[in-house]
Amino acid sequence: MRLDRYISECTELSRANAKKALHRGDITCDGVVVKNSGFKVDKDCEVHLSGERLYHVSSRYIMLNKPADTVCSNVGEAGYPSVLTLLDLPKAETLQIAGRLDADTTGLTLITNDGQWGHRITSPRKACNKxxxxWLAEPLVETAEAELAEGIQLKTETKPVLPAKLERISDTEVLLTITEGKYHQVKRMFAALGNRVTALHREQVGDIKLDEILKPGEWRELTPEEIGSV
Structure with a gap:
């Protein structure tokens, strides 16, 4: 990898500003000042910027416990900040969010710079469970399990959504597992059952479960096992 690109991906510096730092002599590679932006950095090279060691992560896989009143987009929308502002990482705004949640929905949000990995989560063909x-405003109708398992028809859709699994915790609290990600899908599914969602929290995507130790707004890197499960 070119040295200017390496610096840019490890810091908040643009490629142009990385080149300026190089020309000033601020960069050392294995203890030697390097000013050539095209210098090739290998995986064993120790790069320092003004004496501080830089560490390059080629791929990132992140679990975030999304708080309410944030949006799953790379920039803020409708007065809400992006969830990416919660990540204390260089170039966080360039990462991809694998599956959107509404501003008022909380819970497991997966973030990556690996487009193929993210696609396996979001592609309808992959049928990844979510x-x-x-939590519901009214007691759930007795036929809800059967109707959702059969595939419920949503307004404005031309065909029913795919079958979903419902686990009843109480008449007004349930666990719902779906394989699609249509616009406001969960809220629309319960609206079709004559009910209204009052709160919504995503707990699991595929085999990846939200880490219980993460408070709203906190995040961690995924483990190799979690990454490989998708």
Whole structure:
């Protein structure tokens, strides 16, 4: 990898500003000042910027416990900040969010710079399970399990959504597992059952479960096992 690109990906510096730092002599590679932006950095090279060691992470896989009143986009929308502002990482705004949640929905959000990995989560063809804890305004109808398992028809859709699994915690609290990610899908599914969602929290995507130790707004890197499960 070119040295200017390496610096840019490890810091908040643009490629142009990385080149300026190089020309000033601020960069050392294995203890030697390097000013050539095209210098090739290998995986064993120790790069320092003004004496501080830089560490390059080629791929990132992050679990975030999304708080309410944030949006799953690379920039803020409708007065809400992006969830990416919660990540204390260089170039966080360039990462991809694998599956959007509404501003008022909380819970497991997966973030990566590996486009193929993210696609396996979001592609309808992959049928990746997403489990939500749902709180409802009214007691759930007795036929809800059967109707959702059969595939419920949503307004404005031309065909029913795919079958979903419902686990009843109480008449107003349930766990719902779906394999799609249509616009406001969970809320629309319960609206079709004559009910209204009052709170929504995503607990699991595929085999990746939200880490219980993460408070709203906190995040961690995924383990190799979690990454490989997708």
């Amino acid at each position: 489990r939500y804890r749902v």
